[in-house]
Amino acid sequence: MIRFLPLLLLIFTDHCFAYAHFIGHGYTSCINCHFNPSGGGMLNDYGRAVSATTISSRIFNEKTDEEKLAYTSGFLFRKPKQDFFRTQVNYRGFQLVRNPGSKVESKEWINMQADLRGILKFGEQDKFLLAGSIGYSPPARQPSRKEDENEFRTREYYLGYRVTPRLGFYAGLMDKTYGVKLVEHIAYSRTTPQVTQNDQTHGLLAHYLGGSYEAFAHYFQGNLADEKDQQSKGFSAVFEKTIFTNHRLGASFIKSGNEYFNLTSYALQGKFNLHEGSALLFEFGEAIQEPANNVPHFKSRYGMIQTYLRPWQGVYVLTNIEYVKRNLSEEPYTIRWGPGIQFFPIQRVELRADFYNTRNFDPKNSTKDTWMYLLQTHIWL
Amino acid sequence: MVIKIVFSLLLAAFTLSSSASRLYGLHEQKQYARIVKEFFNKDFINKIQSKKDYAILSYALRKEKRYRDDSKLIARYLNKFHAEEHKKVSHLIRMKKSINADDFSQPLKIYYWHLYRDLAMVLLSYKEKSPRIEQDKKYLDQMRIILTEMEFRDILVEDLYSKVVQHLQDLENKIYRLTKSFYIQYLSWQNSSELYRQSSGKTTDLVLTNTGTCIGGDIGIQNAFYEYSLDGCFIYGSGKVSSFGAPNITYNQTLPAYAFKLAPQFYRVVSSTNSKIGIAFPVMYTVQKLSKPGDPDYQLVEKSNLSFLLTINSKWQFDKWYVKTEFGQFFKKEDSYWSIGIGKNF
16 A cells, blocks of 8 residues: 555645535535536635635634625735636645654655636626636656656636526536545545546536536546547536435436546435534445456446534534445455544634545455555645 | 501601602612612512602612512512503403504503513523523513513514523533433454564564444433443454564464443534534453464464553434444554444434
């Protein structure tokens, strides 16, 4: 397992801050707080205000009224003076400690993300959108970075048009729509169906927000910045239904492929509101992996259960449980267990500690668990 | 005889007059404690004839935070000076008819407000649950209806009512109640052992990865904020043991495992659904017999069957059912333990 850690590290970031657990605050749909209806990317004005007043702790500004907090939640601590342009700056870095307490303990600080985002929006209820971002991309560990590879890249730019408040179309470079969008891109529920940090694609996304359900359909042509033979084409779909007023149950499907690899994946997903900011998320799915060149096809199975329990405003205690069986025709499987804590001391600042204990189950052999933890700082303006 | 009666009446009138003078004097001097001490007694109250005397005494009682006494005095005042009006209001409320505020005098409304406030203050003064709360709350509710119907200081009425309701909820939340539950868990724990090689004097690590099922329950006390309980369960499982980092011996077998786990635990309730996070200090007694190595040069290093752990727990509650997770580490070992299960409160 240790030998895979650099690879895990490579994909350990989140460029989009999709916090599906905010269903615990009653937000069943991402579009409440984000311009992108599938979540992630820039926060809209309402999302910034929610972050300042409801998500962040009030220990340092207990006496400041909510209206003032919301007013100062805009870019550079002020309310925008115009309606057509919004911008955001993000930084995320963390201390990664592998094999803590052992003879082979290693520590390093990684600047994972520093990017600038902007969005032009016009029309009533932001009918037309033009969004983009550019940011620092950390050096790849495995495979090693090519000499001519740019340290800056964009992971998102798109044109959006909301035909009605319920129906919208988005064209451009975006995350593939699939499953429960998590912060942890090393989650098996993100890596197995290949919807991780660098899996954005050019395509057309349709979104429909019904009274008690939400649907996404995404047709994509692969990332056009990749070599043509590596561009993974296909489509994905997500359907979620609101149940018992404030919970969500849904399903996802994705089919994609290029000259070397085809993938079909499907999942059942749920988001449950445990009230007062606490939430439970889950996703269970399978992926049929079809490598080219006569390599045998195989089917993988994965599962994710994650809870965010909120003892005080601004503090979320995590339990993250993941399961993966890489090949269903073989017996070994892996379970990763990760307690953690997420703390928003003030608006625009997130501090987070995550522990990961990975245990392999193999009927032929018993191996020692692997451990790592991260101390993460995330700042946005 | 007639002279005697007349003299007595004159004496009584003079006494009352001098008492009233003293009451007014003390009121002017804001000597509220003295007023209550000297005049809040049966003799004086039975003799009071003027509305002013009632007003001064009532005001002094409120100043001295004698809200229950004041409420009784106001009830007496209402019977004496506003009996007809009060009867009419009571009738309209009972018949669920609307009240025209203009049909009633201003002093009546003011005294209703004071009575309502007194009752609210009485309720806010409770430090713990009491049988009298229910009756006091019933009176408060009645006064709230009257004042709301009369549209008298309705914003203040609602503000005060919210405070009372919150206070009573806080009192309720503090009460600890017995909590019991039954659960079944899937769990895994890793344990280490050692092989000792006599010829070289060196040891080789053995790693045991166990999985199992745990059936048990917990019992304790809980209020709206905290739970203190004792958890116990019987574990049945099996584990794979392998030698680790020793090229000269292959020690690889699957073994059954039995264990008993007992844990004092503490939880903080984080939401109105009763979901919780907590910590526990389990003691685990494990029976898992490792067989002797095939090579006589190697010996198993005996280890205690008793282990101590620290775990971080969570309970995700859905009505009476809950999902429980535990994640922890054994003391003085690198080995870890986790579990996930489903339980039901009863």
